[in-house]
Amino acid sequence: MANVFDWKLIFTNIPELMKYLPITLEVTFISYIMSLIVGLLVALIKIHKPKVLYQLTTFYVSFTRGTPVLVQLYLTYFGIPLVLQYINYKRGTNYNASFIPSIIFALVALSLNSAAYNSEFIRAAIESVDRGQIEAAGSIGMTPWQTLRRIIIPEALVVALPSLGNALINMAKSTSLVYTCAVVDITAGGKLIAGRNYRYFEMYLSLSIIYWVITLVISIVFGILEKKSKVGEKEIVKINDRNKRFA
Amino acid sequence: MIEIRDLHKSFKKLKVLNGVDLTVEDGQVVGIIGASGSGKSTLLRCIDYLEKPNSGHIRFDDVDFDVSKATKNDVNYMKSHTTMVFQQFNLFKQKTALENIMEGLVIVQKKSRHEAKEIAEKYLDLVGLSDRADHYPSQLSGGQQQRVAIARALALDPKVILFDEPTSALDPEMIQEVLKVIQKVAKSGKTMVIVSHEMNFIYEICDKVVFLEDGKVLQEGTPAEVLVHTDNERIKQFVSKVNFIETYVNQYNI
Numbered sequence: 270m271a272n273v274f275d276w277k278l279i280f281t282n283i284p285e286l287m288k289y290l291p292i293t294l295e296v297t298f299i300s301y302i303m304s305l306i307v308g309l310l311v312a313l314i315k316i317h318k319p320k321v322l323y324q325l326t327t328f329y330v331s332f333t334r335g336t337p338v339l340v341q342l343y344l345t346y347f348g349i350p351l352v353l354q355y356i357n358y359k360r361g362t363n364y365n366a367s368f369i370p371s372i373i374f375a376l377v378a379l380s381l382n383s384a385a386y387n388s389e390f391i392r393a394a395i396e397s398v399d400r401g402q403i404e405a406a407g408s409i410g411m412t413p414w415q416t417l418r419r420i421i422i423p424e425a426l427v428v429a430l431p432s433l434g435n436a437l438i439n440m441a442k443s444t445s446l447v448y449t450c451a452v453v454d455i456t457a458g459g460k461l462i463a464g465r466n467y468r469y470f471e472m473y474l475s476l477s478i479i480y481w482v483i484t485l486v487i488s489i490v491f492g493i494l495e496k497k498s499k500v501g502e503k504e505i506v507k508i509n510d511r512n513k514r515f516a
Numbered sequence: 517m518i519e520i521r522d523l524h525k526s527f528k529k530l531k532v533l534n535g536v537d538l539t540v541e542d543g544q545v546v547g548i549i550g551a552s553g554s555g556k557s558t559l560l561r562c563i564d565y566l567e568k569p570n571s572g573h574i575r576f577d578d579v580d581f582d583v584s585k586a587t588k589n590d591v592n593y594m595k596s597h598t599t600m601v602f603q604q605f606n607l608f609k610q611k612t613a614l615e616n617i618m619e620g621l622v623i624v625q626k627k628s629r630h631e632a633k634e635i636a637e638k639y640l641d642l643v644g645l646s647d648r649a650d651h652y653p654s655q656l657s658g659g660q661q662q663r664v665a666i667a668r669a670l671a672l673d674p675k676v677i678l679f680d681e682p683t684s685a686l687d688p689e690m691i692q693e694v695l696k697v698i699q700k701v702a703k704s705g706k707t708m709v710i711v712s713h714e715m716n717f718i719y720e721i722c723d724k725v726v727f728l729e730d731g732k733v734l735q736e737g738t739p740a741e742v743l744v745h746t747d748n749e750r751i752k753q754f755v756s757k758v759n760f761i762e763t764y765v766n767q768y769n770i
Contacts, residue, residue: 399606399609401602401604401605401606402606402607402608402609404566405600405602405606405607405665406608408566408595408598408599408600408602409620409624409668409669409672410595410596410620410624411619411620411623411624415623415624419623420608424610
């Protein structure tokens with residue numbers, strides 16, 4: 270019975286998996302940044318409701334939230350080459366989908382998927398910023414763009430931080446599906462390695478440990494950020510500080 | 517100098533301003549009084565272009581335009597030469613008192629941080645809050661926040677400062693400290709338009725008082741003409757209800 274379960278393998282797997290870690294982290298962070306940018310744009314469209322764009326984003330958010338991310342990965346993986354073929358056919362160009370690095374498909378699918386969810390909490394965070402401060406910014410002559418950058422985003426960020434942390438954790442875990450786009454991340458790499466000795470269970474335990482550590486690090490970092498961001502809401506003025514008040 | 521003719525503003529079906537005329541001379545302190553809902557705040561917000569008026573004519577030093585045909589330049593001129601002090605202070609809550617004042621100087625007027633800091637410190641000193649420079653709004657009392665807000669408006673050196681009920685959100689003790697600062701500014705010769713329910717204060721510091729009723733000017737004149745010697749029944753009734761007591765008017769003398 271000694272060979273049924275190999276404890277040691279769980280830990281000896283990890284150094285081997287580490288060579289795939291850069292891909293996992295790369296996909297996680299690039300998709301995350303893109304999902305925040307797209308999410309912010311979608312949130313602004315939801316708030317200002319421009320015609321056509323508003324309907325388009327409503328459809329996009331509804332579709333993205335209504336379909337599994339695995340299916341979306343396949344849709345981009347097979348869809349983008351099809352679109353290129355169509356463009357080639359219509360315009361007589363000669364783009365070749367096989368020259369697109371497969372990681373691009375994963376980045377597009379994951380960031381668009383996450384952006385749909387992010388747009389919701391980004392919108393809520395922006396709308397939580399006190400209108401008075403936005404008016405004050407306008408009154409001192411700031412343009413809408415300056416107001417967004419200098420006043421609204423810094424304040425909305427504080428409100429959104431917990432959700433931003435969650436989004437990053439979800440993103441890190443979703444990257445385990447990128448094998449569908451022929452990207453070899455730690456999960457795909459682990460499967461390859463486990464194929465040599467059929468120790469799949471040990472391998473998935475090793476993978477669990479790595480993902481767990483990644484998400485733990487993210488939650489700790491966001492915990493610290495949250496504490497730091499609470500600047501400006503720390504203290505309440507001391508009521509007995511009367512002499513100074515009238516100074 | 518601002519000259520406003522026949523200004524109209526409505527929110528959907530609700531008509532708030534019904535043809536307001538208002539003239540503000542350079543260096544003048546104009547008080548706008550009237551019941552709640554008479555359009556006082558809306559008038560101020562239209563001058564600062566926080567609300568877009570529907571029709572009327574505005575002349576303000578270099579610009580002279582019909583509101584319905586206002587160009588971007590006209591609107592920007594109005595915005596950049598007027599600054600509002602709000603009832604709820606509206607300080608940027610993630611910035612310290614000093615940073616609140618520096619923001620417009622650096623971002624809008626493109627001054628260097630060093631220069632902006634010097635100006636901000638000067639105005640913070642003017643409102644007596646030098647020792648609170650590094651405090652966040654949440655660490656300041658209401659009166660202190662409003663004084664910072666006044667310093668923020670002054671530092672930008674606008675042609676006109678608009679006060680929208682600057683003391684209505686304060687408790688009685690703090691009202692005094694804020695009114696003293698406003699009076700100090702008035703005496704320095706700054707052009708100001710003040711909406712307030714502090715009748716004694718209006719009487720004391722204003723060169724001209726305008727009484728608004730249902731989005732129209734019912735009467736305008738010196739404080740004494742409007743508040744004391746008016747023949748208008750409506751204004752008499754209003755004044756009798758807002759505890760304006762002439763003998764108290766000297767309480768704000770510094």
